Amino acid sequence: MLVAPSVLSADFGQLAHDVRRICDAGCDLVHVDVMDGHFVPNLTIGPVVVSAIAAAATKPLDIHLMVENNAFFVDLFAPLQPEFISFHIEEEKHPHRLIQKIRSLGIRPAIVLSPHTLPERLEYLLEDLDMVLLMSVNPGFGGQCFIPNVIAKIKRLKQLRDAINPDCLIEIDGGVNDTNIVMLRDAGVDVCVAGSYVFKHHNIKTAIDTLHV
Ligand code: DX5
Ligand code: ZN
Numbered sequence: 001m002l003v004a005p006s007v008l009s010a011d012f013g014q015l016a017h018d019v020r021r022i023c024d025a026g027c028d029l030v031h032v033d034v035m036d037g038h039f040v041p042n043l044t045i046g047p048v049v050v051s052a053i054a055a056a057a058t059k060p061l062d063i064h065l066m067v068e069n070n071a072f073f074v075d076l077f078a079p080l081q082p083e084f085i086s087f088h089i090e091e092e093k094h095p096h097r098l099i100q101k102i103r104s105l106g107i108r109p110a111i112v113l114s115p116h117t118l119p120e121r122l123e124y125l126l127e128d129l130d131m132v133l134l135m136s137v138n139p140g141f142g143g144q145c146f147i148p149n150v151i152a153k154i155k156r157l158k159q160l161r162d163a164i165n166p167d168c169l170i171e172i173d174g175g176v177n178d179t180n181i182v183m184l185r186d187a188g189v190d191v192c193v194a195g196s197y198v199f200k201h202h203n204i205k206t207a208i209d210t211l212h213v
Helices: 012-024 047-056 070-080 095-104 150-164 181-187 196-200 204-211
Strands: 002-005 030-035 061-066 084-088 108-113 131-135 169-173 191-194
Touching: 002 030, 002 204, 012 030, 012 047, 012 204, 030 047, 047 061, 047 070, 061 070, 061 108, 061 191, 070 084, 070 095, 084 095, 084 131, 095 108, 108 169, 131 150, 150 169, 150 181, 191 196, 191 204, 196 204
Parallel strands: 002 191, 030 061, 061 084, 084 108, 108 131, 131 169, 169 191
Antiparallel strands: none
C-alpha cells in the first residue's frame, strides 16, 4: 500500500514544516486537494501555495482537482510537474481529451469518481489511465466518515482494471484510518489518501507506518 497524506489536514500556519514532516516520516506521495468553491462547497489553495508545498516536499505530488474548468487548472499546475493530476469525471465533458493533455505535459493522468458514480463509466478510459481515485466520502472536506459501500465498488473496479489495464493504480480517499486499511488493501486498493488520521495522530511516523499494510 502506498500512503499519500492529504495536506488539507496540515497546519497551514506551518505548512512547509508539516510537508517536511510527512516526507521525513516515509510517505510515498503528497496529496494536494484543490477546491474552487464551485464544484465543491469549499475553497482551498492555488498554484502559489502548491508551489510552496512542492518546494518543501521530497516526495512527488498527487494533485486532486475538485474544480470546474479542469483544463484551466491542469495548465496552472503543470509547471510544478506533479506525479499525478486527478480530475472528477462528473465535471468533465471530454475526459479522454483531458487524459491525453495531462500525459502530453509529462504528468500521469488519473480520474476521480464521487461516491455515486459507477466504475463502469471508465470502461473505455481505463487503458489510458495511470490511476483511478475512488472517493469514500463526498468531496469537499477532511474528517468525514468512510462510506462502507465503496468496498463493493473497489472490487468492481478491480475486476475492470485487471481485465483492461493491470498497471493502473486504485487509490482511495476519505475516512481512511487504522480500522479500515487492511479491508481496503484486501479489496484491491494500491494507494491510500489519509488526512485527519495522519495529522491528528500523536506520532505521524506511526500513523504512516500503520497505513503501510
Ligand atoms: C476530501 C479530500 C480528501 C480529504 C481526506 O474532499 O479529497 O483528500 O483531505 O481527509 P480525511 O482523510 O480526513 O477523510
Ligand atoms: Zn483528496
